[in-house]
Amino acid sequence: MSRINSNIPAVTAGFQLARNQNALSTSLERLSSGLRINRGADNPAGLIVSERLRAEISAVGQAIDNSHRAINVIATTESGLDGVSTLLNDIQALVVEAANSGAFSDDEVQANQQQIDSAIDSISRIANTATFAGKKLLDGGLDYVTSGVNTTLLADVGVLEANFGDRPYIPVDVSVSQSALQAELHFAASAIGNQSISIDIQGAAGIITLTFPASTTTNEMVTQINGVSDATGVIASANGYTVGGPALTASGVVLMSERYGSKAFVSVSVLQNSAPFFLQDRAGVTVDGTVGGGRREGRDAAATINGAATVGDGLKLKLSSFLLDLDIVLDTSFGAQTTSFAITDGGSLYQLGPRVNVSQQESIGVKSMQANKLGNRVVGFLSELQSGGPKALRTGNFNGASEVLDEVITQVAVLRGRLGAFERNKLQPNISQLQIAVENLTSSESIIRDTDFAQETTELTRAQILVQSSTSVLAIANAQQQNVLSLLGG
Secondary structure (H helix, E strand, C coil): CCCCCCCHHHHHHHHHHHHHHHHHHHHHHHHHHCECCCCHHHCHHHHHHHHHHHHHHHHHHHHHHHHHHHHHHHHHHHHHHHHHHHHHHHHHHHHHHHCCHHHCCHHHHHHHHHHHHHHHHHHHHHHHHCEECCEECCCCCCCEEEECCCCCCEEEEEEEEECCCCCCCEEEEEEEEECCEEEEEEEEHHHHCCCCEEEEEECCCCEEEEEECCCCCHHHHHHHHHHCHHHHCEEEEEEECCCCCCCCCCEEEEEEEEEECCCCEEEEEEEECCCCCCCECCCCCECCCCCCEEEEECECCEEEECCEEEECECCEEEEECCCEEEEEEECCCCCCCEEEEEEEEECEEEECCCCCCHHHEEEECCCCCCCCCCEECCCEEHHHHCCCCCCCHHHCCHHHHHHHHHHHHHHHHHHHHHHHHHHHHHHHHHHHHHHHHHHHHHHHHHHHHECCHHHHHHHHHHHHHHHHHHHHHHHHHHHHHHHHHHHCCC
């Protein structure tokens, strides 16, 4: 049948030509943009998934940048702490040098004191000037803020890490079930009898031999023992008490370690004695027999902090958990009792994950490097070594100054170690893990959204051929209509 009003072959060819031109246009768009999905209509489901992947990639990428910036902050902080450590070592050397009083004049001691004053001023200046992008690092602004600390029971509270999450503050309950004790030994001065006696007295600091003549009084023994306490770590006091044993009287000497805890001890060894030499502990129990000496250790504090059991190191307690990491130094008067306080603010918070929640954040505290903040109430503070202070060189309290410096040097070294561990064990592994996540997420997003050029160039060639063939077919279909003229005798 021949009709001219409706050219069905031409309509069919035109429809196919339009489809092929659309396919050609799509291939050209994908090849020119590099994307397989350029609009939602290209692949609605793929667009949704790829956009979610893009958001995750962006968040993970920012978390990597956050971690790198945290490393830079810690590196800057540690450089300031390195300067503080160097100055503290110099102060330690000056104290030891000034203690050599037999070969050191008063003028030289004063010169050392001036250097110590200058070094302490420099430490405080570092505390005030160490900054990163305008944020002060060592002035205490990154330390945690506590409220309600009973300073008569807690000599020092150091919050190392605290994750608040959605909480406005973190309550801390400290319940001591066993108080810390010094090591303790008792003996009667009358045990010496009518002969002299030589004994070795040993403590955590060292050992020394003392000889007591016959009939040495209690007070004389106490004076001699305390005269060398800095070499032994053992202090003595006269005490009136009743102990068992035929050779003991109610008047005796109490030997105690200066420090608290199981690492502290008092040991007495008898070198020569013609009569039994009784040693008893605080409970009146004879120690290691009746002759020859004995030894007793101190006792560590035991407590629970927020319900978690912890055994201390002497007076020091430590809690380490995901949400809270802190060190507490108990006052010597803290017995079996409970106290509470709160952590209300502070710390340096780092967002290390792609989601803003407590499980992907880390917080670390950096205490103030001010001279009046370095140290603690048990041994003293660094500021006490300055001119006019109770541990200045002029006072001759070199042992007290050394103890303060030992504590301060340890505090700074521990802080540097914690910062180094935070960088090495948390930040660097976090960066590595996040980089792997970015790689996998990007690969997944690329598979969904990016153009496969090998496949798309094949589709382009196919579309070009189909457009050309559709154009030729449409021309043929239009030419067939002219055959009708032959029927009219045209």
